[in-house]
Amino acid sequence: MRHLGISLSAVGGIALLVGGGLWAAAGKPTATAAPRPSAGTTTAAVTRTELVETDQEQGTLGFDGARTLQSSASGVLTAEPAEGTTVTRDQKLYGVGLHPVRLFYGTVPLSRTLAVGVSGGKDVKQLESNLRTLGYDPYHDMTIDDHFSAATQAAVMRWQKAHGKTRTGQVTLADLVFLPSAVRIGTQHAKPGDRIAAGAQLIDITGTTRIATVHLPPDSDLAHAGDKVTVELPDGSSTPGVIAQVSTTATSSSGSSGAQSSGDNNGNSSSNSGNDATIAVTVRLTKPKATGGLDQAPVTVDFTRRRAKNVLAVPVTALVTLSTGGYAVDVANGGTVQRVAVKTGMFATNGAGTGQVEISGPGITEGRRVVIPQ
Structure with missing residues (x-):
């Protein structure tokens, strides 16, 4: 499952680590003469940058918020939104017996009928907040609190009238569902025409x-x-x-x-x-x-696993493997090059072997150019 990688955070973009150790110690740093570079040889500058070691998963x-919505009413399912659609406040979540069940926002589920005389609770406050937001309390007669007042009843009746419902002034479990926010419709477990019971699984929903x-x-x-x-x-x-x-x-x-329990071939559990x-x-x-x-x-x-800030780096393709072990780079010096043994630090390469590597050694300074072997 896991793949360890390293990425480069610099002007050049992002790259990933290939396998191998992070550090390769060279022998005693030395500078030796190297042949004159051939025609067409490319070079690259030693840059000061930041390398980032990452782990890919x-x-x-x-x-977010995946769950399965259950019916709050029993009867024949008459409406259900299409998969992939988004349902927002006061829109239809589903319908039972041609009676639409709408979405109101709230974290406490509706578990009782809300009407004048009901005991106070957060569900009442959620109802009032939704009715105010939707414009059914135009003169702000309601107090947004836990109490179902006459003003709350009037706002409910305005909401019912707007949707062509009988103005009872009360809200039942068959009228609405409280959910934290808008929802996205996923897999449907029932289809219009199915006879369902209260508590039946209807649709998978998520947040947006x-x-x-x-x-x-x-x-x-x-x-x-x-x-x-x-x-x-x-x-x-x-x-x-x-x-x-x-x-x-x-x-x-x-x-x-x-923990899980397992058994061996002799029947002993572990x-x-x-x-x-x-x-x-x-x-x-x-x-x-x-x-x-x-x-x-x-x-x-x-x-991100770790970072190497303010380090000197060159293209990993500039590295030359030494016969004695470790690495070197060919530093361009006019028309000739000097092969310099270097110590490598963090690699930032991709699967194709290109990218950056942290180096240090004698004469390795920002701006110096190194040869890219052909």
């Missing part, structure tokens, strides 16, 4: 915020809430993201948490602490429009 693109989900080993120290990451999309493009949440509960591949267990990391995309219409698509998330 596979993830899945989706939306774009996220990528990655599963890491429980002992991983890669992810911390607030860290910036890069998300690589299926088309090869990249977009920034921020870690919104790191789960504190490890879940095995079978979907359960905690405890498996969950080598296949993972924790979920939620990444919120900074530029969600970059993902287009993708959903449940595979992505690669680059987590």
Whole structure:
């Protein structure tokens, strides 16, 4: 699952690490004469930059707040929004017996009929807030609080009249559903014409915020809430993201948490602490429009492991392998070159072997040019 990589944060863009050690110690630094470069040889400047070591992990693109919506009424399902559509405040979530159930925003589910005389509660306050926002309390007669007042009843009746409903002044479970925000419609578990019971599964819904989900080993120290990451999309493009949440509960591949038990060939059981267990990391995309219409698509998330700031770097293709071990670079000096043994630090290369590498050695200063072997 895991692929260790290193990326370069500089004017040149972002690159990834290939395998191999991060440090290769050269022998005693020396400068030896090298042949005159042949015609057409290219050179590159030693630059001062920042290299970033990353770890690449596979993830899945989706939306936040995934859940399955259950029916709050029984009867024949008469309406349901199409998959992929978005339902916002006061729009229809579904219909039972030609009676539409609408979406209001709130974190406390509607669990009772709301009317004059009902005990106070946050559900009342949520109702009043929605009615005010929707314009059904034009003179602000309501006080937005836990009390269902006569002014609340009047606002409910205005809402009912606007939707062609009988003006009862009360709200039942068959009238609306409280959800935290607008929702995106996913898989439908029932179709119009189906006879359903209260509590039946209707549709999968999510929020509208774009996220990528990655599963890491429980002992991983890669992810911390607030860290910036890069998300690589299926088309090869990249977009920034921020870690919104790191789960504190490890879940095995079978979907359960905690240790698992297994047996050997002799029938003896042993405890498996969950080598296949993972924790979920939620990444919120900074530029969600970059993902287009993708959903449940595979992505690669680059987590920052460490940085090397203010280091001297050259193209990795400038390295020359020494027969005695270690590396050197050919430093251009007028019409000749000097081969200088160097110590390598962080690599920032891609799979094609191009990119940058941190180097140090005698005469290696910013602006010097090194030969790129042909």
